[in-house]
Amino acid sequence: MAYRVLLMDDEPAICEITGILLKKLGYDPTITMTGEETLNIYNQALLDGVPYDVIILDLTVPGGMGGREVIQQIREHDKEVKVLVSSGDLSDPAIISFTDYGFSGVLAKPYNKAALDQAIKSVLS
Template sequence: MAYRILLMDDEPAICEITGILLKKLGYDPTIAFTGEETLEAFRKAREDGIPYDVIILDLTIPGGMGGREVVQIIRESDPDVKVLVSSGDLSDPAIVAFADYGFSGVLTKPYNKIGLDKAIKSVLSPGS
């Protein structure tokens, strides 16, 4: 059974490319473009008894709910879920001190297949 990954990013190209990379790496990806879509997919998966193994949240969604807000809501219903924050702004406090914001790890942009796989595996099996 492939690990289920939920990816939130407002850039269609990033979603398309990352979806392809995740499939090539053997994961089962779901793509969401907004915080609301992400929360709905998260809730539905839990209700269906097939929760996501890892959630990747873009830190900033212009004009919408970004990773900071989404992770807080997700943590209220599942404090143990693995959530990666994704951003190209490495100076943002939510990247520098990701755990303080409820994230399990960081996926820095731009990322490639190896970096993506490494970030996911780092939260799936900490210490490896």
């Protein structure tokens, strides 16, 4: 059975490319573009008894709920789920001290297929 991955990113190109990469790597991806949509899908998966194995959250969503806000709500329900924070701003405190913000690991942008796979495997192991 493939690991289920929930990806939130506000950039359509990143969503499309990362979705393809995740499938090629053997994962079962769900793609969202807003924090609200991510939380709705995450909560529905919990209710359905098919939780996600890994969640990848874009740190910053202009004009919307980004990774910082989403992780806080997810951690209220699930302390164990593996959550990667994704950003191109490697100087952000949520990247430097990711565990302080509730994240399990970092996926630095831009990333390629190998970096994506490595980041997911590192939090699953």
